[in-house]
Amino acid sequence: xxxxxxxxxxxxxxxxxxxxxxxxxxxxxxxxxxxxxxxxxxxxxxxxxxxxxxxxxxxxxxxxxxxxxxxxxxxxxxxxxxxxxxxxxxxxxxxxxxxxxxxxxxxxxxxxxxxxxxxxxxxxxxxxxxxxxxxxxxxxxxxxxxxxxxxxxxxxxxxxxxxxxxxxxxxxxxxxxxxxxxxxxxxxxxxxxxxxxxxxxxxxxxxxxxxxxxxxxxxxxxxxxxxxxxxxxxxxxxxxxxxxxxxxxxxxxxxxxxxxxxxxxxxxxxxxxxxxxxxxxxxxxxxxxxxxxxxxxxxxxxxxxxxxxx
Amino acid sequence: xxxxxxxxxxxxxxxxxxxxxxxxxxxxxxxxxxxxxxxxxxxxxxxxxxxxxxxxxxxxxxxxxxxxxxxxxxxxxxxxxxxxxxxxxxxxxxxxxxxxxxxxxxxxxxxxxxxxxxxxxxxxxxxxxxxxxxxxxxxxxxxxxxxxxxxxxxxxxxxxxxxxxxxxxxxxxxxxxxxxxxxxxxxxxxxxxxxxxxxxxxxxxxxxxxxxxxxxxxxxxxxxxxxxxxxxxxxxxxxxxxxxxxxxxxxxxxxxxxx
Numbered sequence: 001x002x003x004x005x006x007x008x009x010x011x012x013x014x015x016x017x018x019x020x021x022x023x024x025x026x027x028x029x030x031x032x033x034x035x036x037x038x039x040x041x042x043x044x045x046x047x048x049x050x051x052x053x054x055x056x057x058x059x060x061x062x063x064x065x066x067x068x069x070x071x072x073x074x075x076x077x078x079x080x081x082x083x084x085x086x087x088x089x090x091x092x093x094x095x096x097x098x099x100x101x102x103x104x105x106x107x108x109x110x111x112x113x114x115x116x117x118x119x120x121x122x123x124x125x126x127x128x129x130x131x132x133x134x135x136x137x138x139x140x141x142x143x144x145x146x147x148x149x150x151x152x153x154x155x156x157x158x159x160x161x162x163x164x165x166x167x168x169x170x171x172x173x174x175x176x177x178x179x180x181x182x183x184x185x186x187x188x189x190x191x192x193x194x195x196x197x198x199x200x201x202x203x204x205x206x207x208x209x210x211x212x213x214x215x216x217x218x219x220x221x222x223x224x225x226x227x228x229x230x231x232x233x234x235x236x237x238x239x240x241x242x243x244x245x246x247x248x249x250x251x252x253x254x255x256x257x258x259x260x261x262x263x264x265x266x267x268x269x270x271x272x273x274x275x276x277x278x279x280x281x282x283x284x285x286x287x288x289x290x291x292x293x294x295x296x297x298x299x300x301x302x303x304x305x306x307x308x309x310x
Numbered sequence: 311x312x313x314x315x316x317x318x319x320x321x322x323x324x325x326x327x328x329x330x331x332x333x334x335x336x337x338x339x340x341x342x343x344x345x346x347x348x349x350x351x352x353x354x355x356x357x358x359x360x361x362x363x364x365x366x367x368x369x370x371x372x373x374x375x376x377x378x379x380x381x382x383x384x385x386x387x388x389x390x391x392x393x394x395x396x397x398x399x400x401x402x403x404x405x406x407x408x409x410x411x412x413x414x415x416x417x418x419x420x421x422x423x424x425x426x427x428x429x430x431x432x433x434x435x436x437x438x439x440x441x442x443x444x445x446x447x448x449x450x451x452x453x454x455x456x457x458x459x460x461x462x463x464x465x466x467x468x469x470x471x472x473x474x475x476x477x478x479x480x481x482x483x484x485x486x487x488x489x490x491x492x493x494x495x496x497x498x499x500x501x502x503x504x505x506x507x508x509x510x511x512x513x514x515x516x517x518x519x520x521x522x523x524x525x526x527x528x529x530x531x532x533x534x535x536x537x538x539x540x541x542x543x544x545x546x547x548x549x550x551x552x553x554x555x556x557x558x559x560x561x562x563x564x565x566x567x568x569x
Contacts, residue, residue, distance in 0.1 A: 007415035013387035014416075021393055032398060119397055126365050126389050 021123035022116065022144065034112040035148045047155035051078040051085035053110060055195035055227045055234040056092065056102035058163040059207055060172040060188055061216040069213065069251030070163040070172030072100045073220035075195070075228060076243050077235025078107050087235065092246040094255040096121040099137055099164025100248045104193030109151060110158040117141055134166040138175045138183055146181030161192045165250045172250065195227030195234035202226035217247055217258055221266050225274075237267040323452075326427045330451035333429030334376045339465030340433070341495055342373055343479060344444055345488040348437045348519045348526065352492040353465075355514035358531075363516045365527035367392040367404050369437050371518050375465040376430035376451075384413060384430065406436030410447035410455055418453020427451050431464045437518035437526050441481065463495075471495045486538045489515065489530075493539060510536045 012028040022033075030036055055075050062068025074091035077084060085107075093114050095101040101117060103110035120140055124132055132140070141162055148158055162175040174186040189207045191199040202223035211219065221237070224245050228236035237244050244263035249256045340353040340362055351363040351373050362381075363373045366388050374381035388409055396404045413432055421427040428451055436445040446458040461479050463472045474495040479488070493513065497506040515535055518526045530538065 008419045009387050009391060009412050009416045013390045014383050016383065016386070021390075021397075024390055025394070025397075029394065029398075032394075115397070119393055123389065123393050127386055129359065129361065129364075 019124045019127040020140075021120045022140070024123075025116075033147070034109050034116060035151055049080055050156065051080050051089070051107040052233065053078050053089060053091045053104055053107045053193070055191065055193035055199055055224060055231065056104055056161045057191040057196075057199050057203060057220050057223050057227075058100075058102065058161050058174045058186075058189065059203060059211075059216055059220060060163075060174060061211040061213060062171065067212070067251070068171045069165055069249060070100075070174060071213075071216040071220045071247065071249050072102050072161065072163050073217075073224055073245050073247040074102050075224050075235045075245050076238070077228075077233065079233045082232075084235075087238065087241065088243055090246050092248050093118065094248065094257075095137065095141075095162070095164070096125070096131070097254045098131070098167060098250060099134065099162065100250050100255060101141070102161045102163075102192070103158060104160070104196075105158040106151075106156040109148065109156055110160070113144060113148065113158055113160070117144060120144075131167075133168065134164045134173060137164065138162055138185075141175075142177060142181045142183040144181075145177050145179065149180055152179040159192050161190060163250065165252060167252070170252070191223065191227075193227075193234070195224075195231030198230045199223040199227040213249055213251070217249065217262070218266050218270075220247055221245060221263065222270055225267075225270055237263075237271075239264075239267070239271075323422075326421060327452060330421075330427045330429050334431050334451065334464075335466040337375045337377075337465055339463060339467055339471050339496060340373045340375050341471060341475065341492045342433050342435060342446065342462040342464075343475070343483075343488040343492055344441065344446070344460045344481065345483050345485050345517075346441070347485065347521050348517050349435045349444060349446070350485060350488050350492065350515070350517045351433075351435075352489060352496065352513060352515045354496050354508055354512055356512050357514075361514060363514055363529075365525070366409065366434070367396065368401060368524050369518065369520075369526045370404070370406050370409065371435050371516065371527050373433045373435070373464070374430055377428070380428045381430040381432065384416070384428075384432065387416075388413065388434075406434045406445045406447060410434045410449060413449045414453045414455045416453075417449060417451060421452045433458075433462050433464060435518060437520045439520065467498075470498060474498050485517065489535075489538050510539055 010028070012024065018024060025032055054077060056072065058070060058072040060068070060070045072092050076088050078086040078089040089107060092100060092102045095118055101114055103114060117140070121132060121137060141160060145158065145160065157179045159179060160177055164173060166173050174190050176184050176186050176190050176192060189203040191203060203219065206219040206222060224234070225236060228234040244260055244267060247258040247263060249258060338354045340351065343350050351371065353362050355362055360378065362375065364371065364385055366372045370392065372385050372388055374385065391409060391412055392404045413434065417428055430451060432449045434447045434449065438444050446462055448456045448458050448462050448464065460481060461475050463475060475491065478491050493508055497508045513535065515530045517528055517530060519528055520526060522528065
């Protein structure tokens with residue numbers, strides 16, 4: 001940090017101009033940027049062992065746009081190779097009051113990226129006295145991922161999923177990204193991470209236009225359950241330790257994290273239906289062509305059986 | 311007329327102080343009052359966009375009088391200071407004292423070394439978990455800092471307004487009570503002026519509310535403010551009305567409510 005006069009606020013602080021914290025940080029203290037922090041001088045091609053965060057799902061609800069919004073959910077497992085590095089990691093965060101961001105990829109860099117993204121939105125809001133548009137927020141995230149491309153090429157990629165309530169349109173929207181910062185708007189639902197193939201198949205069958213908030217939360221949890229079932233890096237709900245996925249709902253009223261007791265009830269219902277011991281299977285919500293062939297109970301080991309290390 | 315060869319430091323500083331004071335006295339006053347659940351800020355300001363009262367960080371707010379471009383520059387610097395500090399260390403490591411010191415150093419350096427002092431006066435306030443932990447710093451154009459208790463008045467008619475407030479203010483008042491008191495003081499005017507009633511649309515009012523989870527700063531405007539200022543409202547009924555910030559259309563009302 002360079003100060004022209006000792007004690008006084010540095011010139012960079014009082015220079016008029018940008019409302020972006022990212023621009024300020026790039027000019028004044030670039031060493032604090034996530035893309036710089038992690039780099040160091042590792043030889044090219046060598047990927048250090050670092051925990052990875054895996055599956056994130058998001059889906060919109062509210063066809064009429066009246067009580068609409070978006071649900072985002074993430075499992076709680078971080079893996080390092082074949083080992084479980086953490087059982088309680090959080091991968092879904094509030095970006096600001098009207099949006100959520102979920103992360104898959106290298107956990108350390110991703111969490112730092114989220115922290116900076118949250119600050120970027122809040123900083124703009126404080127300086128300008130108004131919120132960025134949802135497209136504006138999505139584009140800022142795109143810029144930040146692009147800055148991380150160097151690390152991504154070394155194997156430390158971060159792939160976020162961004163979802164929010166668009167106050168101008170009155171509906172929930174979902175944006176996905178690639179490692180080069182490419183931004184793609186998704187219709188209805190999307191999933192990222194190693195378990196996303198299974199989660200997306202599940203969402204494809206379970207999502208419908210008439211879903212409400214509670215129905216969407218259930219679909220989100222069920223798709224994560226399916227991902228955990230087939231992907232060893234995705235953790236299923238853990239009734240022993242009482243660890244449930246992080247599920248966030250963003251509506252006109254803002255960001256809300258679904259409480260644990262509500263999730264426990266949802267998980268209980270899904271497990272009961274799948275094990276064949278509880279409520280008899282009926283209705284389209286219980287049908288899952290991808291993960292459950294025919295009508296047999298497929299998961300006799302219980303809901304924690306998603307991994308290889310349990 | 312020739313320039314004098316020598317000006318004593320006393321005379322130099324006195325001239326600068328007079329200049330700064332005159333600039334500050336031209337603007338409308340800002341009052342800051344502690345109340346039961348936090349700290350309230352009020353000023354007469356017909357503009358909806360050019361604020362004199364702003365959020366700096368989670369529990370810290372900023373109020374200023376004087377020259378707009380100068381205090382706006384300091385406000386932005388304060389937001390950058392706080393955000394950078396919170397990002398480098400932790401959100402809990404950002405406090406009002408550090409920010410007040412940074413402002414004091416900056417104002418002091420400008421006052422002594424540059425040709426023109428800044429014509430501003432600032433308040434940096436931080437709301438604590440209890441009223442005893444609240445912090446109120448008043449920083450003057452010359453960099454002097456005062457640690458205030460309960461009430462601060464800045465601006466042109468600070469002395470007259472201060473007298474009105476000192477008589478009526480006491481610790482533990484409700485929000486509606488302190489706001490009515492603040493508006494009465496703002497309307498009291500200077501010497502020989504008739505006391506006025508300032509309508510809610512001409513007021514800029516904000517609070518640091520200690521009951522809010524993370525970001526304590528909240529603007530109060532529109533019908534919520536009118537309800538609070540209406541006579542005969544019980545303090546509790548008025549406090550309930552304050553949570554409904556429907557009148558604020560700029561987006562910083564509900565947006566400050568972090569879940």
